[in-house]
Amino acid sequence: MNGEPLLAQYVPGTGLLHRLDARSKSVAVALLTADVLHASWPLEVCGLALLAVLGIRLAGIGARQVWRSLRPLFFLVAFSALMNLLSVPGDPAWRLGPLTVTRAGLLTALETLTRIPVLILTASILVWTTPPGALIDGMTAAARPLARLGRAGTALQDLALFAGLALRFLPMVHESFHRVRIARLARGIDLEGGPAWVRWRNLAELIIPWLIDVFRRADAVAIGLAARGYRRGTVRTPWQIRRWSAADYLLVGIGLLVTLWVWRRELFPAPPL
């Protein structure tokens, strides 16, 4: 089937970022996403955007792939930008019938249109360049000292595993929806024609069979996991972890420096005069 997954999937490669350890990438990306949320608009956000673009180039991800990944979210972002555009109060800039666009609204909309994509891109770089297993193992390794302490530690490991598995099975969930759709078409049910409300109803009617299918598969996966010798609370060997190279330290260093810069006012408040 044409089931190339859209979102948050590993893209095999051998670029610099692919070769780094999952832990250094996770730390850097965690820092940078916090920075994107906090950065002032427009200069700092644009600077972080540049950084994200640089990262994508380093990862060797093509523009097409980037667009394909963002497309499903694009409408969401555009929609929220539109809502901002029309709802933020302030000095009216233009009037179009009952709609008023304010300067402040325009700025907020522009901000939404930049900040959220930068956020998504930054986080995506991690999943594009790191197989889910490596992410799981990275988190497992980080949580390992805790695992020796008991319950809470192993619970953290299980959590890491399930987060990783969710990524792994995303294509399956996507494929499942695709199959439900095709099965409907194959039974002569037109999903495309008709006025908008009919199409929405058609879409809504796909959801129940889709959920049934996803739950059925989740059951099967649970049995599959047990068959692979996984029990809750198993202390697993982290496998895909690497000794940190200079590049790993450099990456975390950059992340720290950027963070220091973005949070400079909070970290080093100007002494009151």
Place this chain on the structure above:
Amino acid sequence: MLALYDATVVFGDNDRSVPALRGVRFEAPKGQWTAVVGRNGSGKSTLLLALAGMVPLQEGVLTVDGRPAGDPQETVAKAVRLVTSRPEHQIVGATPREDIAFGLQNMGLPRPEIERRVRSALQAFDLEPVADVPVHRLSGGQLQRLALAGAWAAKPEWILLDEPTAMLDPDHQDQVLRLLDGLRRSGTGIIHTTHFLEEIDWADAVYLMEAGQVFPLGSPAEIRIQWERLESAGFPKPWKWRIADAVRLAGVNRPVDGRTPWSALAAHLAGADLIDGPPETSAPQAPPDTPAAGPEPLGPSSRRSGARDSGPPVAAIRKLEVGQGRLHVGECDIRAGLTAVLGASGAGKSTFLYTLLGLMPSVRGVYAAFGGEPYRSREALARLRAHAAMALQFPEQQFFAPTVYDDIAYPLLRRNLDPREVDRRVRETADMLEIESLLNRSPFSLSFGEQRRAALAGVLALEPTLAALDEPFAGLDPAGRAHLAGLIREWATEHGAAVLVATHHIDELLEFADEWMVIHRSRLAARGSLADCAAAFRPWASEDPEGWARLILAAAGRRTAVPAPPGPSPPAGAANRKEGGEHP
């Protein structure tokens, strides 16, 4: 010895809690191959789960080498690995390398050891070329091998396999069985359930399951002698065995059985001058026409003539390219009757059916059906949708309505048909597929075979002129397959419709198909009668010798002297129902 004694398993459904295992005694020695056969729902999967310590036993014990498996079941977890029937649900890594490591990480092995075992598993199961390919891009055969590799890498003493060949075409089936044979020789115990009876020739001991009970049948040789036991349990003799019998009767002095490759069986019969020789030794174009002799016909007892009187085609294809080279079809007319679409997995059978249904996004060339070109005009596409329908593989996975009746009626109601007409169609179709007594049940409560028939009814109730069924026999037991094939044949005749059935296995449709198509490496390579197909497929014989051997064996069986009985005459209404379908 991995063993169950007096084991009873009841699934906790208080209103209809029938035990899935009843007082089972089962013993699997190390280093031996134990095969388990039984009809759908007889409890084979449950038996494997019990042996893997994955379902609690209401009664009885599970022992490993004579010691009862303890409560945390450490012993079982170490000694036994289960490969469930759908590999995609137990493959948890994003790539084969990651996936094999997953099981080893669970065992807490040190990293260098994991590294070493992953490497040797990739090598042993021929997965090195795809070691870092995302698993959703692997073929069914590769997934199955990966699931096996994951189990093997854990170095268990027993590997339990639930229908490991169900999703595979006969060539990959052979490959997987050969791998298992290697494992047995290295001392691993194999326990394997199957719906393909010829596979039991690989086993040392065979068990039959019936309604939760297990009966030892002895060795494959003993089973041949007391065949009645299996026959009374509803198992027809596998086609491969009948061909092996023909080889023996032809006086070929070589051991042949269910393990013998198809190409070897064909070569033996060719050596005895019963069928044409392998392609190297004969002219590429000559259609095979030496009729096969031998006391028992190779093919089924009743057969229809391969050639078909040509009515107007329901649909026609001229020089079609689908996707970017996903499928090429030169020239092909789809006519009323039952057409079997053969081909290895990944050859493009499903793509072919999707194409006929107007479901492919990009198509170049001519596809004409119902008086228009569905890929060129929306109007024609709508007409195609109204007259064609398809059942995807595992159609029962699409159930969603509270009753079987509602599920079948759903697309009919969506077409705004008169409720009385809807009722008529639902009941008639249910009657034909022998599920009329189940219409008010929840589809989720049916047995596997019933579910399959109910799901197919949901497609056939549309009374399509062009019906496509993708692998309708997958996962059914042998009796269920034969039964369903007969029902589909009957439906096709009654409705005068064109029914295309994609399948891995020739033998299921030997008695029933009017026409055959072979898809080979994204190309419609041959079509017509079996003999036509065998002749047309000859140029590709060296690329797929096993596939070619099956074709030529089937063709030989069909052309044995007995004339075909006249098929049921088409009903009067059939001609009127056929719409459009002019040549482009």
